[in-house]
Amino acid sequence: MSALPPLVDPAPELTLAERRRYARHLLLADIGDEGQRRLKNARVLVIGAGGLGSPTLLYLAAAGVGTIGVVDDDVVDESNLQRQVIHGTEDLGRFKVESAADAVTRVNPLVTVVAHRTRISPENALELVGQYDLVLDGADNFATRYLVGDACEIAGTPCVWGSILRFDGQVSVFWTGRGPVYRDIFPEPPDPRLVPSCAEAGVMGVLCASIGAAMGAEAIKLITGRGRTLVGRLLIHDSLAATWREIAIRPDPSRTRVTDLHARARDYSALCGLPDTKENAMPPITEVPPRELADRLSARESGGEPDLLVVDVREKAEHDIVAIDGAELVPLGDLLGGVTHLPREKDIVLFCKGGVRSEQAAHALLDAGYERVSHVPGGIMAWVRDVDPQAPTY
Numbered sequence: 001m002s003a004l005p006p007l008v009d010p011a012p013e014l015t016l017a018e019r020r021r022y023a024r025h026l027l028l029a030d031i032g033d034e035g036q037r038r039l040k041n042a043r044v045l046v047i048g049a050g051g052l053g054s055p056t057l058l059y060l061a062a063a064g065v066g067t068i069g070v071v072d073d074d075v076v077d078e079s080n081l082q083r084q085v086i087h088g089t090e091d092l093g094r095f096k097v098e099s100a101a102d103a104v105t106r107v108n109p110l111v112t113v114v115a116h117r118t119r120i121s122p123e124n125a126l127e128l129v130g131q132y133d134l135v136l137d138g139a140d141n142f143a144t145r146y147l148v149g150d151a152c153e154i155a156g157t158p159c160v161w162g163s164i165l166r167f168d169g170q171v172s173v174f175w176t177g178r179g180p181v182y183r184d185i186f187p188e189p190p191d192p193r194l195v196p197s198c199a200e201a202g203v204m205g206v207l208c209a210s211i212g213a214a215m216g217a218e219a220i221k222l223i224t225g226r227g228r229t230l231v232g233r234l235l236i237h238d239s240l241a242a243t244w245r246e247i248a249i250r251p252d253p254s255r256t257r258v259t260d261l262h263a264r265a266r267d268y269s270a271l272c273g274l275p276d277t278k279e280n281a282m283p284p285i286t287e288v289p290p291r292e293l294a295d296r297l298s299a300r301e302s303g304g305e306p307d308l309l310v311v312d313v314r315e316k317a318e319h320d321i322v323a324i325d326g327a328e329l330v331p332l333g334d335l336l337g338g339v340t341h342l343p344r345e346k347d348i349v350l351f352c353k354g355g356v357r358s359e360q361a362a363h364a365l366l367d368a369g370y371e372r373v374s375h376v377p378g379g380i381m382a383w384v385r386d387v388d389p390q391a392p393t394y
């Protein structure tokens with residue numbers, strides 16, 4: 001097997017407590033005392049304490065990776081617990097980085113965990129990545145994947161990348177100078193209509209363990225310089241068929257290297273949810289707060305507001321959990337794909353779960369020549385909070 005040189009120098013020595021704890025690693029010829037000391041000296045940044053971040057963080061901690069950074073700005077939601085096993089029911093509503101940091105310390109108090117309670121963005125990505133030897137990308141959106149891939153390319157840092165959707169997963173290692181990077185394999189951001197998120201399409205929870213464990217193994221091999229890594233290979237897992245296959249991947253020599261994250265800010269923000277820079281900002285969409293929408297829907301009931309058309313751009317499965325009476329369901333993909341044509345004379349108010357998809361739908365309608373288009377900031381989650389607090393959330 002052709003191994004890469006170890007990423008990290010060994011720490012001077014292991015303590016007695018460490019020797020006891022890592023005894024089963026010390027027995028392995030390919031880890032042993034030296035490999036364990038390299039793990040002790042390693043600094044690894046995990047992007048996202050969600051589905052993939054959960055198992056990778058727990059296993060990296062258990063394995064004795066000396067410094068583990070975790071970056072996330074989200075809080076634990078009930079719908080996360082089906083797969084984000086680093087969080088428990090008692091952690092609902094807590095910041096994920098805080099809940100994850102507590103879990104890491106419970107698993108292994110000998111490692112240091114650094115909680116970065118923020119969203120990785122073009123402004124902070126290089127500074128964050130620059131503090132670590134290795135990055136594990138467990139984010140759930142393309143904007144972040146491109147951003148993390150670009151930041152790692154600029155910093156020369158290897159990135160263990162994983163992705164999951166429904167019953168399928170993929171994993172690889174991107175490392176400039178050694179093999180391809182994310183943009184070599186996925187040169188252009190995909191059409192947002194073709195890339196549903198797990199929140200829209202669903203994901204089998206246990207898949208996080210399969211892909212997260214593969215990511216953790218790559219991290220250990222990179223740090224210790226043992227085994228054959230996934231540099232130059234993309235592993236594709238179909239859990240329904242119980243197959244793992246691999247394809248060879250290589251750098252694209254014609255690709256222009258990314259050297260400036262800010263120049264790419266539009267790419268990231270256009271994809272999903274990262275803030276636009278001032279020069280790239282799209283015109284703001286008129287906002288209809290939930291209470292105002294409730295008033296307008298009541299007015300429509302009694303004959304006022306005859307032109308009001310409220311459109312829910314979420315998926316049917318989400319609509320089945322919680323809905324707004326009197327709204328019409330037109331999933332974003334159908335709306336953008338032209339499957340459904342909304343009447344131009346209506347006063348259209350769009351909403352989704354949190355306000356991202358409805359804003360995207362609003363821009364598409366305005367681009368298509370519609371004039372009376374607005375959306376509900378914060379989506380149905382804000383509606384539940386402000387208008388219908390008894391309704392279920394997800």
Ligand SMILES: Nc1ncnc2c1ncn2[C@@H]1O[C@H](COP(=O)(O)OP(=O)(O)OP(=O)(O)O)[C@@H](O)[C@H]1O
Nearest residue numbers: 048049050051071072073074119120139140144199
């Ligand atoms: N730019 C980013 N910076 C920091 N954390 C991020 C960024 N993008 C995504 N994440 C985090 O990555 C994690 C991904 O987790 P996961 O794929 O399980 O989805 P989720 O957002 O928790 O759940 P759902 O999509 O079902 O609402 C989330 O906790 C999310 O907050």
